[in-house]
Amino acid sequence: MQAQSGITESPSKRFWELIATNIGDPNIYKGAFAVMVAVAVYIFANTNEIRMGTYWLIGLSAGFIIQRSRLCFASGFRDIFLLGHGRNLKGILVGLMIAAVGFSFLMARQVPNTALGTYPQMAHIMPLGWHTLFGATIFGFGMVLAGGCVTGSIYRMGEGYIGSWVSFGGILLGLFTASFTWNWWYEFTIRDSPRVWLPHTFGHGGALFITLAALILLYFAVIWWETRRGGVAPAHAAQLLPDTTFYNKVQNIFRQVFVHGWSVLLGGAMLGVVNILSFVSTRPLGVTGEMSRWSLSLGNAMGLTPGELLGTRSMAGCVLDTGDGTFLTFLLFLVVGIFYGSFIGALFAGEFKIRIPKQKSRLVQAGIGGILMGYGAGTAVGCTIGAFFSGIPSLSVTAWVWAVFALIGAWVGTQVIQRLP
Amino acid sequence: MSKELDVRGEICPYPMMRTVQALKKLAKTENQLVVITDHAPALDTIPTQAIRLGFDVKIEEVKSSEWQVILTRK
Numbered sequence: 001m002q003a004q005s006g007i008t009e010s011p012s013k014r015f016w017e018l019i020a021t022n023i024g025d026p027n028i029y030k031g032a033f034a035v036m037v038a039v040a041v042y043i044f045a046n047t048n049e050i051r052m053g054t055y056w057l058i059g060l061s062a063g064f065i066i067q068r069s070r071l072c073f074a075s076g077f078r079d080i081f082l083l084g085h086g087r088n089l090k091g092i093l094v095g096l097m098i099a100a101v102g103f104s105f106l107m108a109r110q111v112p113n114t115a116l117g118t119y120p121q122m123a124h125i126m127p128l129g130w131h132t133l134f135g136a137t138i139f140g141f142g143m144v145l146a147g148g149c150v151t152g153s154i155y156r157m158g159e160g161y162i163g164s165w166v167s168f169g170g171i172l173l174g175l176f177t178a179s180f181t182w183n184w185w186y187e188f189t190i191r192d193s194p195r196v197w198l199p200h201t202f203g204h205g206g207a208l209f210i211t212l213a214a215l216i217l218l219y220f221a222v223i224w225w226e227t228r229r230g231g232v233a234p235a236h237a238a239q240l241l242p243d244t245t246f247y248n249k250v251q252n253i254f255r256q257v258f259v260h261g262w263s264v265l266l267g268g269a270m271l272g273v274v275n276i277l278s279f280v281s282t283r284p285l286g287v288t289g290e291m292s293r294w295s296l297s298l299g300n301a302m303g304l305t306p307g308e309l310l311g312t313r314s315m316a317g318c319v320l321d322t323g324d325g326t327f328l329t330f331l332l333f334l335v336v337g338i339f340y341g342s343f344i345g346a347l348f349a350g351e352f353k354i355r356i357p358k359q360k361s362r363l364v365q366a367g368i369g370g371i372l373m374g375y376g377a378g379t380a381v382g383c384t385i386g387a388f389f390s391g392i393p394s395l396s397v398t399a400w401v402w403a404v405f406a407l408i409g410a411w412v413g414t415q416v417i418q419r420l421p
Numbered sequence: 422m423s424k425e426l427d428v429r430g431e432i433c434p435y436p437m438m439r440t441v442q443a444l445k446k447l448a449k450t451e452n453q454l455v456v457i458t459d460h461a462p463a464l465d466t467i468p469t470q471a472i473r474l475g476f477d478v479k480i481e482e483v484k485s486s487e488w489q490v491i492l493t494r495k
Contacts, residue, residue, distance in 0.1 A: 075434075
């Protein structure tokens, strides 16, 4: 038939066929509508302050990337033990390598002479002390109990997981609690804790080299461990149409970008790039400092206030923030952007669904895990993003120590969840 | 003989952990377990464990964001 006429093969007919078929897919409408709302918010944010608009875009990209590649820090720390599977950890390591290169260039411009002993102002180089060990351990434990870290909970909120909303509430409560013990921790250890920055000892080049070498070694260690534990199943292939017609090819591209999950290595790499862009704009990625501002402001409105938090004004990163009464900050757009970016991704993929665990004890678990994460992030200054994903590229030693103790906490967590009903 | 395990609503690591439990309990006469999940990350974790326990894996999308992971004893 088609060989005779040739008309049915005309590109315009194909184009209309494509439109006609996609009109039947409600996910495209939902996603497109959500994108239009995001554009409207961008215009509003940008009118307020250009940086608010920029951080809205950064948040949206981070949320979309994490949702599409299902990049999960809790799984990265947990599944090495529980499953002998390093899918997420490998993605995170790739992201760290890329971010380390970008951060290093930015920091070398800010602090050309490392012999002076100064620090790049916005980099996440936190004091290293007992609070780091304690906070990181209970953070690692809490995220395994809750089934997601702070950012993990935010992105799953965008997919409709009710347990993650409960975790989020727990995190706010935990940060609020941490603010009441902050001054005790500050007097006990934080005030006298050193901020150990690798470039002070090794110079910019040396510090970057050591960090990259360590990350690459770890990457191979993960592959070795996976092999030892019995190998890993190949990634689930996308369900595609036969690649024969133009129409099918377009559909397949759409499916691979918006429906099927991305490779976690791509996702990790892209999140690393987003972190560099965030640092170029103002500061590296971090969410718990802003979330503490929400919970402390809320507490303040109810007459519950921890008073002055010692030493927090001079600290960068995700340190507890009592806020100054303003509602809109650029970091608010970042945190909400991560949620909304994930929501957009979930709508296009048809993955948004209100999901309530059948076993109600999971909600209690999510809440307790959230509180522990919040307290840990408030005390050790940061979460998997602020303390770790932004800390290691800042060439800070604190971030490595944080990671080791978060791993210990995650290990204890895996022992506990295997014994829970 | 085929058995079904519904882990919809559960998030990581529970879909994988409950699948492993079910696979270990599978009677000698049963050679197939069909896991129903709506948690996309489980599509990476369940196959890895199932292969290690000696099962073949096939994943079918039932509808958007819901999958059947069909595990057959080798």
